[in-house]
Amino acid sequence: MSSSSADRRAPLGDDKNVIDLALFGALGDLAMRKLFPALYQLDREGLMPQATRIMGLARQSIDAASFREQVAATLKERIKPSEQDEKAIERFLARLDYLALDFTEQSGYAGLRDWRANARHPMVVYLSVGARIYGDICRHLHASGSLDDETRVVVEKPIGYDLESSHEINDAIGAVFPESRIYRIDHYLGKETVQNLIAMRFANPLFGNQWNQNHISYVEITVAEKVGIEGRWGYFDDAGQLRDMVQNHLLQLLCLIAMDPPSNLDADAIRDEKVKVLKALKPFTGEALGRDVVRGQYIAGTSDGKSVPGYLDEEGANTQSQTETFVAMKTEVSNWRWAGVPFYLRTGKRMPEKLSQIVIHFRQQPHYIFDPDQRGIASNKLIIRLQPEEGIALQVLTKDSGLDKGMRLRPGPLHLDFNSAFPKSRIPDAYERLLLEVMKGQQYLFVRRDEVEHAWRWCDQLIEGWKARETPPRRYPAGSWGPVASIAMITQDGRSWYEDY
Numbered sequence: 001m002s003s004s005s006a007d008r009r010a011p012l013g014d015d016k017n018v019i020d021l022a023l024f025g026a027l028g029d030l031a032m033r034k035l036f037p038a039l040y041q042l043d044r045e046g047l048m049p050q051a052t053r054i055m056g057l058a059r060q061s062i063d064a065a066s067f068r069e070q071v072a073a074t075l076k077e078r079i080k081p082s083e084q085d086e087k088a089i090e091r092f093l094a095r096l097d098y099l100a101l102d103f104t105e106q107s108g109y110a111g112l113r114d115w116r117a118n119a120r121h122p123m124v125v126y127l128s129v130g131a132r133i134y135g136d137i138c139r140h141l142h143a144s145g146s147l148d149d150e151t152r153v154v155v156e157k158p159i160g161y162d163l164e165s166s167h168e169i170n171d172a173i174g175a176v177f178p179e180s181r182i183y184r185i186d187h188y189l190g191k192e193t194v195q196n197l198i199a200m201r202f203a204n205p206l207f208g209n210q211w212n213q214n215h216i217s218y219v220e221i222t223v224a225e226k227v228g229i230e231g232r233w234g235y236f237d238d239a240g241q242l243r244d245m246v247q248n249h250l251l252q253l254l255c256l257i258a259m260d261p262p263s264n265l266d267a268d269a270i271r272d273e274k275v276k277v278l279k280a281l282k283p284f285t286g287e288a289l290g291r292d293v294v295r296g297q298y299i300a301g302t303s304d305g306k307s308v309p310g311y312l313d314e315e316g317a318n319t320q321s322q323t324e325t326f327v328a329m330k331t332e333v334s335n336w337r338w339a340g341v342p343f344y345l346r347t348g349k350r351m352p353e354k355l356s357q358i359v360i361h362f363r364q365q366p367h368y369i370f371d372p373d374q375r376g377i378a379s380n381k382l383i384i385r386l387q388p389e390e391g392i393a394l395q396v397l398t399k400d401s402g403l404d405k406g407m408r409l410r411p412g413p414l415h416l417d418f419n420s421a422f423p424k425s426r427i428p429d430a431y432e433r434l435l436l437e438v439m440k441g442q443q444y445l446f447v448r449r450d451e452v453e454h455a456w457r458w459c460d461q462l463i464e465g466w467k468a469r470e471t472p473p474r475r476y477p478a479g480s481w482g483p484v485a486s487i488a489m490i491t492q493d494g495r496s497w498y499e500d501y
């Protein structure tokens with residue numbers, strides 16, 4: 001199916017987009033917290049064709065009625081009361097069926113094949129389970145005769161633990177599905193402002209012409225989480241913040257900022273440009289690793305005024321763990337556009353706020369004519385806020401008003417807050433957009449195999465360097481912005497993390 005921009009404007013709730021969705025891991029955390037609420041919203045908005053059916057698959061042997069009850073309960077909990085529409089909920093629940101099986105055993109798959117016996121529409125298989133069993137599921141789906149030439153598969157991150165394991169997993173999926181029918185999710189690509197990054201960069205010559213090392217001094221990407229480990233200690237401790245967040249979400253954001261303009265909006269045109277950025281990321285040598293990368297782990301502190309435990313005291317914790325819950329780094333994209341422009345990245349759990357934002361710091365004017373005392377006054381910044389409130393602000397210098405001020409400068413924002421600028425349009429959750437794109441068979445918001453693998457290659461050399469140095473993570477109190485060293489890392493360059501939240 002084509003990914004052209006014209007297709008993206010096709011009517012959405014029409015028959016063309018009918019699918020059967022087979023959701024593996026339907027009773028799990030992601031499905032209940034994110035996927036069912038997103039699917040419900042699509043249905044409520046009239047974007048899910050009437051004939052679309054959803055089969056939940058999981059291990060527990062419950063019947064379809066109690067599965068629907070569990071989904072109804074999660075909708076009640078997760079959807080704003082003003083968006084809980086009785087009729088829409090009823091219609092949505094009626095689409096659901098349930099099949100209990102062990103995903104690693106071939107025998108149960110006959111039930112899925114039978115469900116599809118007279119189906120006229122493509123099936124989308126969504127693997128909301130750990131990546132280690134993606135291969136088993138794909139093999140059994142194939143061997144049981146449940147697939148056809150139109151079946152698409154959606155896989156969650158992280159794909160593997162390093163380059164080698166991601167190769168194995170991608171090979172196993174690729175043995176059954178061609179790349180054109182594999183949808184690798186990175187839910188940050190479904191966020192409203194991330195979409196806007198593409199619009200803003202490539203629709204506005206104002207930015208397009210300034211987007212390089214001649215005009216940009218440095219770039220900051222912060223993805224701060226207020227939550228801790230939330231009962232996922234086992235998974236998280238094997239991964240750490242670098243694998244959990246940097247390998248995927250932060251590198252995808254960096255790619256969208258740094259990539260060259262694609263020749264069109266087709267999936268491969270965009271992905272080709274992203275891959276070039278990943279290939280150009282500067283590896284960390286021994287010396288740079290100590291100077292330009294900070295690993296941290298939270299200790300007890302406060303969150304929203306309440307005491308919270310440290311990472312090593314969380315439920316299920318191994319008290320010797322050296323896993324990082326925070327990473328800050330200075331990296332560079334070694335190409336003509338970005339040579340000499342640092343990209344400062346930081347992400348951590350148990351920070352004071354949930355805040356994801358990108359700040360582009362522009363260079364000062366080459367010749368300065370204003371009050372010498374104000375010479376260091378803030379330069380232009382473009383602040384792209386992903387969450388909590390989506391918006392874009394451009395900080396510009398204007399004249400301070402008042403008769404007694406002379407030609408004094410004042411930094412102030414030109415601000416676009418999406419909620420107040422477009423009050424009638426609800427900002428959809430990332431998963432809504434991504435599920436809709438899968439239904440339409442559009443891949444441009446999904447990650448191609450080579451992107452995942454280049455991102456792993458870069459992270460692997462960093463992790464190898466950490467192992468060789470054996471430096472323990474630096475401690476930071478829960479509720480702070482991370483280890484002091486992460487602040488020193490940027491201040492030693494005469495800069496600071498943008499903190500005008």
Ligand SMILES: NC(=O)C1=CN([C@@H]2O[C@H](COP(=O)(O)OP(=O)(O)OC[C@H]3O[C@@H](n4cnc5c(N)ncnc54)[C@H](OP(=O)(O)O)[C@@H]3O)[C@@H](O)[C@H]2O)C=CC1
Nearest residue numbers: 025027028029030058059102103104128129130156157158
């Ligand atoms: N949760 C999140 O916020 C995020 C999750 N992800 C990714 O999404 C995927 C799902 O994560 P999450 O929902 O948290 O995981 P969970 O462990 O909560 O859910 C997995 C589900 O799959 C079922 N399952 C696992 N193995 C089998 C099996 N062999 N046979 C039958 N059922 C099985 C589980 O059943 P049972 O409980 O009986 O084992 C459970 O219903 C993972 O790849 C994760 O990395 C990505 C981003 C965020």
Ligand SMILES: O=C1O[C@H](COP(=O)(O)O)[C@@H](O)[C@H](O)[C@H]1O
Nearest residue numbers: 157187225227244245249356387
């Ligand atoms: O993929 C993941 O993302 C979440 C953060 O997502 P957000 O949309 O809430 O910013 C993170 O908490 C989780 O550890 C990670 O696996």
